[in-house]
Amino acid sequence: MxxxxxxxxxxxxxxxxxxxxxxxxxxxxxxxxxxxxxxxxxxxxxxxxxxxxxxxxxxxxxxxxxxxxxxxxxxxxxxxxxxxxxxxxxxxxxxxxxxxxxxxxxxxxxxxxxxxxxxxxxxxxxxxxxxxxxxxxxxxxxxxxxxxxxxxxxxxxxxEKEFFLTARVRDKVKTVAFFGGSQGAICINDFALKVAPRLNEMGIKIIHQTGKNDFERVSFEYNKLNIKADVFDFSRKIPQKMTKADFAVSRAGASTLWELCANQLPTFFIPYKHAAADHQYYNAKALLDRGLCFLKREEELNEEYFFEAINSDIHKISIELISSINxxxxxxxxxxxxxxxx
Ligand SMILES: CC(=O)N[C@H]1[C@@H](OP(=O)(O)OP(=O)(O)OC[C@H]2O[C@@H](n3ccc(=O)[nH]c3=O)[C@H](O)[C@@H]2O)O[C@H](CO)[C@@H](O)[C@@H]1O
Incomplete structure (x- = not known):
């Protein structure tokens, strides 16, 4: 050729x-x-x-x-x-x-x-x-x-291989990561700030990718709450961020979704509602149908569902994620x- x-x-x-x-x-x-x-x-x-x-x-x-x-x-x-x-x-x-x-x-x-x-x-x-x-x-x-x-x-x-190489089976939630996709997501940023005080009380650490446009506001809010979180706008080291987390909250963009699977990181997806033909929802729905994730639309979001999810059997999901992708x-x-x- x-x-x-x-x-x-x-x-x-x-x-x-x-x-x-x-x-x-x-x-x-x-x-x-x-x-x-x-x-x-x-x-x-x-x-x-x-x-x-x-x-x-x-x-x-x-x-x-x-x-x-x-x-x-x-x-x-x-x-x-x-x-x-x-x-x-x-x-x-x-x-x-x-x-x-x-x-x-x-x-x-x-x-x-x-x-x-x-x-x-x-x-x-x-x-x-x-x-x-x-x-x-x-x-x-x-x-x-x-x-x-x-x-x-x-x-x-x-x-990318790195997501597989840094994969591990999760047992207990000690760190939660928030990912908004390549551009960040205000909805996920706001949700993170809402649940952060209770996570902090539970001794759970926070990693948070905000996107460029919302970085200053989100950092300021964490400071106001007196919570020391790993907040960044965009990083080329997402595998290293993922591997530290035991649970993630994320948009359901396809690359991020499969990277989370490869890393065996149990995830609560909040799809971007204006994605063409609602594709982010259906990306995550395919995983939900196999019992491999949590999923809520923006308008159905509630804190209780999130706390139930992090207290559920994430070990089982993490193990089963191995077979979701080669x-x-x-x-x-x-x-x-x-x-x-x-
Ligand atoms: C709003 C919108 O229409 N989004 C679409 C866009 O999402 P978006 O561009 O957000 O794409 P994905 O979530 O699929 O992928 C983002 C990629 O950027 C990387 N990353 C992200 C943050 C960061 O700080 N560093 C970093 O390297 C992630 O690791 C991932 O590899 O393309 C995807 C793939 O067609 C679609 O599924 C999404 O619906």
Whole structure:
């Protein structure tokens, strides 16, 4: 096969984490990777200076789904010109393999892969409900991988090894961690501040990822409550944070959800209610149906349910989480792609 592949997609951490797993695996196997993302969202922060990449290209693209009228026409026109740019790039490097992890960042590079003869498109869908771009492009894909789709050739989610290496079976809740997803969640921040005094009285420590925008307010509130918590806005060391915790409260973004499973950390999920097609709720519901998590919608949130959860049999859940995910997903997916492109 051609020694250069394209990985595209991003916008938020959930997509970018999967893009990162692909980049790492191809790089490890001596295959060059070009990343195509957007100047909007978090793509630049993740990959602009990544030395594993042959090239990192950031196009000025934005989401189309929530736009209407003239703004939508402008966005579509913009995607069209960026698609032509990507097509030129694919001819220049003779690209035959494009992997999309979804999100608006992936649109132009994905459409170009469909237009170029002999180029194969592979899609990784992270969520239980398919994103808009993937719904449109999936029929052109050589293969679609998803942890929530029974037909997927690989059902395990590509989770960084570190989460498995730092996994442990939990017995008793001595530390609770709050995770708001890559951007933080005000709802989870407020909930944490509500339950913090009682956790503190019970001698339970707190780890809390707030997101950039709410960090100062949340830190100030903990100071006011005179509680010493490990509060941070964003950290590249989430596995180290997770392993210290015995219980988590978290949004149900797909990457975070499977990392929590890999780490065997029992979790109370509070899904983001505006996620497309309510996918965060259904991500967590799939685990709930197997008795592997706790789940409440924002409007049903109550403190009693949370305290019941941390006092329940978390040992059983923690042990059973071992069988929820295997650690070799990315290597199996890349094996399939490479075999298909021989
Ligand atoms: C609001 C929204 O639409 N969110 C979507 C977005 O979530 P979001 O971008 O929040 O994605 P996830 O929760 O899936 O993943 C976040 C990633 O960022 C990492 N991380 C997070 C915090 C931190 O301080 N450091 C850090 O490295 C996590 O370890 C994880 O790998 O993409 C996910 C995957 O498509 C979707 O399931 C989510 O519904």
């Amino acid at each position: 051609n020694k250069t592949v394209v990985v595209t997609g991003g916008g938020t951490g959930g997509h970018l984490k999967v893009a990162d797993a692909f980049i790492e695996e191809f790089h490890h196997r001596g295959i060059d990777v070009i990343f195509i993302g957007s100047t909007n969202g978090q793509d630049r922060a993740w990959f602009e200076h990544d030395t594993r990449l042959k090239e990192a290209i950031f196009l000025d693209t934005r989401g189309v789904v929530n736009k209407s009228g003239f703004a939508k026409i402008l966005s579509l026109g913009n995607i069209f010109t960026k698609t032509l740019y990507c097509l030129g790039l694919y001819f220049k490097y003779d690209i035959k393999t494009v992997i999309s992890v979804g999100g608006f960042s992936a649109a132009a590079a994905t459409f170009a892969s469909i237009l170029k003869m002999g180029c194969k498109l592979y899609i990784h869908e992270q969520n239980s409900r398919m994103g808009k771009l993937n719904q449109i492009t999936t029929k052109f894909a050589a293969e679609v991988f998803s942890s929530f789709d029974k037909k997927s050739l690989v059902k395990d989610y590509p989770v 650690s070799n997903a990315i290597s199996l997916i890349v094996d399939i792609i490479l075999k298909d492109n021989k």
